[in-house]
Amino acid sequence: MIVQPKIRGFICTTAHPVGCAKHIQEQIDYVKKHKPVNQGPKKVLIIGSSTGYGLASRIVASFGGTKAATIGVFFEREAEAKRTATSGWYNMVAFEEKAKKEGIYAKSFNGDAFSDEIKQRVVEAVKKDLGKLDLIIYSLASPRRQNPKTGEVSKSVLKPIGASYTNRSLDVSINKLEMVTLPEATPDEIKQTIDVMGGEDWEEWINVLDKNNLLDAGVKTVAYSYIGPELTRAIYRNGTIGRAKDHLEATAKKLDERLKKKGGRAVVSVNKALVTQSSSAIPFIPLYFVLLKKVMKEKNIEEDCIQQIFRMFSTRLYTDSNIVVDQNGFIRMDDWEMRPDVQSAVQKVWDILNEQNYEQFSDIKGYQEDFLKLFGFGLKDVDYNADVDIDLKIPSIASSIA
Numbered sequence: 106m107i108v109q110p111k112i113r114g115f116i117c118t119t120a121h122p123v124g125c126a127k128h129i130q131e132q133i134d135y136v137k138k139h140k141p142v143n144q145g146p147k148k149v150l151i152i153g154s155s156t157g158y159g160l161a162s163r164i165v166a167s168f169g170g171t172k173a174a175t176i177g178v179f180f181e182r183e184a185e186a187k188r189t190a191t192s193g194w195y196n197m198v199a200f201e202e203k204a205k206k207e208g209i210y211a212k213s214f215n216g217d218a219f220s221d222e223i224k225q226r227v228v229e230a231v232k233k234d235l236g237k238l239d240l241i242i243y244s245l246a247s248p249r250r251q252n253p254k255t256g257e258v259s260k261s262v263l264k265p266i267g268a269s270y271t272n273r274s275l276d277v278s279i280n281k282l283e284m285v286t287l288p289e290a291t292p293d294e295i296k297q298t299i300d301v302m303g304g305e306d307w308e309e310w311i312n313v314l315d316k317n318n319l320l321d322a323g324v325k326t327v328a329y330s331y332i333g334p335e336l337t338r339a340i341y342r343n344g345t346i347g348r349a350k351d352h353l354e355a356t357a358k359k360l361d362e363r364l365k366k367k368g369g370r371a372v373v374s375v376n377k378a379l380v381t382q383s384s385s386a387i388p389f390i391p392l393y394f395v396l397l398k399k400v401m402k403e404k405n406i407e408e409d410c411i412q413q414i415f416r417m418f419s420t421r422l423y424t425d426s427n428i429v430v431d432q433n434g435f436i437r438m439d440d441w442e443m444r445p446d447v448q449s450a451v452q453k454v455w456d457i458l459n460e461q462n463y464e465q466f467s468d469i470k471g472y473q474e475d476f477l478k479l480f481g482f483g484l485k486d487v488d489y490n491a492d493v494d495i496d497l498k499i500p501s502i503a504s505s506i507a
């Protein structure tokens with residue numbers, strides 16, 4: 106089938122299998138080109154491993170020097186008749202094939218990470234194949250969660266708290282600046298967002314692994330968070346998602362106390378704002394992205410997921426001494442984004458931005474390229490007019506079914 110991008114709002118409903126494989130290869134090449142991660146992980150579980158930050162974490166763990174065995178959990182859709190699979194599915198096909206070629210263990214579970222069933226299946230796989238885990242990355246970004254104990258379904262919303270919020274927003278699908286108002290969240294919406302994106306499920310993963318004696322003595326577990334500047338505060342950090350991140354960060358402290366007793370650690374890494382499938386869905390954020398991207402590119406400090414995570418592994422998580430954290434106990438990978446010179450440059454542009462000049466001050470082209478790349482489009486040396494096989498199988502999933 107010839108696969109072209111089909112964009113609907115902030116998602117692309119098609120994905121290119123060859124392009125996704127090329128994107129994976131580029132990320133592997135980046136990691137291999139750099140000095141190997143010193144004393145990196147060996148046995149790793151990545152929850153949310155198919156796209157964005159979790160995918161980058163899986164690649165750095167396996168190709169960053171220690172050739173870590175990885176188990177990845179994700180929620181993707183395989184191809185059906187004339188419908189392509191999701192990009193995360195093709196990413197995992199390519200990742201596993203490339204790992205296998207180099208003799209690196211990789212097993213994947215496609216299903217609901219919030220469920221007891223997936224947790225149990227992962228427990229059995231760790232017991233059988235790995236023994237104990239020394240790193241667990243929690244990188245889920247989900248719109249809903251069914252609580253396995255109560256059956257209750259919670260939905261996450263992106264809304265301000267305390268008052269409605271009106272500001273300029275960039276509709277990236279039509280490249281138009283417009284005023285958008287979001288109503289304030291209800292108490293129930295705040296609660297549901299915390300249920301989905303807070304730390305409860307991360308803690309449940311650690312509980313089930315611990316109960317089954319699958320945590321190595323020096324185990325590390327990392328979940329990803331975001332803080333961001335004043336410009337996005339009302340919608341992000343002071344909004345519903347921010348409340349969920351507060352909960353995630355409080356969970357890190359709780360887990361850290363517990364794991365420290367056995368020589369382990371639980372930390373939150375505050376990452377940079379980046380275009381991923383989840384983040385492009387957050388209202389107002391894309392406008393900040395395009396302004397930030399231009400400023401960071403000009404200062405030569407722009408990074409993508411793989412660069413962020415490689416830097417996290419090599420300079421924060423696996424150093425000769427302790428994990429490198431700030432005064433609040435967070436790993437700060439948003440250090441360059443939050444630099445005063447970067448933020449003041451973004452703010453300066455923000456203050457004079459209007460419908461006539463916004464394209465001049467923003468990297469819309471870069472944003473669109475990054476966005477298409479998430480779905481395997483726009484990669485160099487891929488023939489997008491060629492007929493490609495869309496029905497690809499993830500090796501470890503295919504073999505477990507057979």
Ligand code: NAD
Nearest residue numbers: 153155156157158179180218247329330331378379381383
């Ligand atoms: P993403 O959408 O690229 O990846 C989300 C992952 O979660 C995918 O692997 C997906 O398959 C998986 N997933 C979703 N629901 C699932 C379910 N029910 N069961 C199993 N897997 C499921 O998102 P991302 O932007 O990489 O975000 C990952 C984390 O990083 C989030 O906590 C996010 O808040 C955080 N973060 C993102 C940014 C950013 O700008 N993108 C910045 C800082 C922190």
